[in-house]
Amino acid sequence: MHRILSTSAYAFLIAAPALADPLPSWNDTNSKTQIIDFVDSVTDSTADSFVPVADRIAVFDNDGTLISEHPIYFQAAYAFDRLREKAADDPSILNSDVLKAANDGDMQGVMAGGMEGLSSVIDVSHSGISIDDFQADARDWLESAQHPVSGLNYGAMTFQPMVELLTYLRDEGFTVYIVTAGGVDFVRSFALDAYNVPPNLVVGSQGNAEYQIGEDGTPVVMKSGGVYFVDDKAAKPVGIMRTIGKRPILAGGNSDGDFQMLEWTTAGEGPSLGLLIHHTDSEREFAYDRDTPIGKLSEGLDQAADRNWLLVDMARDWGTVWTGGK
């Protein structure tokens, strides 16, 4: 950038787009400045902090970081709807208290079983279907089912400032991955439309899958039930190494499930940035941190300052929240 500006004949023509605000939905606070300063520092080829394009890997959590997650992870809401449909056909699948609670829409009953209970609902409702069919169904649901608090379709509740950040990073040569504890097939079903993130750039939790030849002779990859990999907490760096094979230089999250991903990213030798979205906005979205089972942020809050992680204050830093309005 410095080189372009110093070439005065071209500066007027070429520099113009760079002067446009790359993050218009971010307020002019320290968070925005810190993000742009970091991107400038790693893309300035004359600086010691320069990072080549091949190493500009950014990873973002999904639930609570790129899209809302309250009162319950959207994938769980989808699983409850699908479980009810399946149970209407075959009530015998409701063979645990948690599954019965989910079928009755009793959220407290489900959460009494912890994340394991939630996982069992997702498992039962998401198996015995091909990945292709599952994704088409999930996409339909995200575009039609209505969120109980906002009244928006779930798919409209992605965060506009984060969509802008992902675009900005890609424009600056970053490869932007999603690294989610959510199911990889679910997140892939909407990530391209919502975030411009294609399937191969989504890393996530996985159920078992099986290659089968269908009755008509057509091969298909089926979701066969059972949990294969839970991409959360200390497993996030492992999932990154399994799939990306390289340490990122930027990691964004919002909960303690992202702690190790930020820890690992910011322990790299070169420049790095860790950022945490702090849900502080009870008016426009939801306010929560230490006292919630969904997206709990406690260790991250305690350690962000010491570790130089950027704590994004949603109420203060964001001019807009949802892509779909409000």
Place this chain on the structure above:
Amino acid sequence: MHRILSTSAYAFLIAAPALADPLPSWNDTNSKTQIIDFVDSVTDSTADSFVPVADRIAVFDNDGTLISEHPIYFQAAYAFDRLREKAADDPSILNSDVLKAANDGDMQGVMAGGMEGLSSVIDVSHSGISIDDFQADARDWLESAQHPVSGLNYGAMTFQPMVELLTYLRDEGFTVYIVTAGGVDFVRSFALDAYNVPPNLVVGSQGNAEYQIGEDGTPVVMKSGGVYFVDDKAAKPVGIMRTIGKRPILAGGNSDGDFQMLEWTTAGEGPSLGLLIHHTDSEREFAYDRDTPIGKLSEGLDQAADRNWLLVDMARDWGTVWTGGK
């Protein structure tokens, strides 16, 4: 391309590079023609067979497809060398007949234990080390250890015609993945230098891995021992869906371990190409198909014609074999 050629003023300037032979190490046989015709058909934006860049996914097996694999997979040869080093320090790790045979360089004794025996040698020799340190060590070995038959360093025994094919496909807008039954960390250690394939485009078998905080407080991802995923046969389409999340349109392999990957790729709705490298060249490389435990090709040979898979005859179709000479 047709459009460019019809614009006569530019044709001379722009079409010139396309006229250069993209596959100079391939002889002018039907195999070369068929590959180029396929690429032309999916990149011609005026044709019904056109495939957009986002869907131009190509997947290639590694051992025996991009690099030699006889008399034994190179990763196994590396594992034997490392096992001997580890056993010199601690002979108690040789707690099975297969491990003892490997330590004695008794290949027949190792293969008596089948692929499971081979896998146990790899497991013992490849664990208790960080992924970063493992890859640096593997890279050193590939550049220094000498192949018992060719006398070349192992790293020099990649196939020049396939390196050209990968480059050609990338130039035509394909994303080129390696999908290997070999260990992903091992193949990633050399794939960028050898094939220009970065770590995130290598899918493979995986051992268990663990995120740990070292004694000096530095986080590290360790290879902790035990097999996590074997990316072979019917698991290849599963590995592709786990990582790439989309069906490829071109698949290349050389053994029955690649059968399902080709089957699945060529069952897609649009145009597709499956190709199998047939090791027919006892003079320049090795001749084998049905009667070998390493890279056995039998079902693929039987079905290639019916399925319209391209059977590449190494002796007939390749002008050069190894990147490192001969």
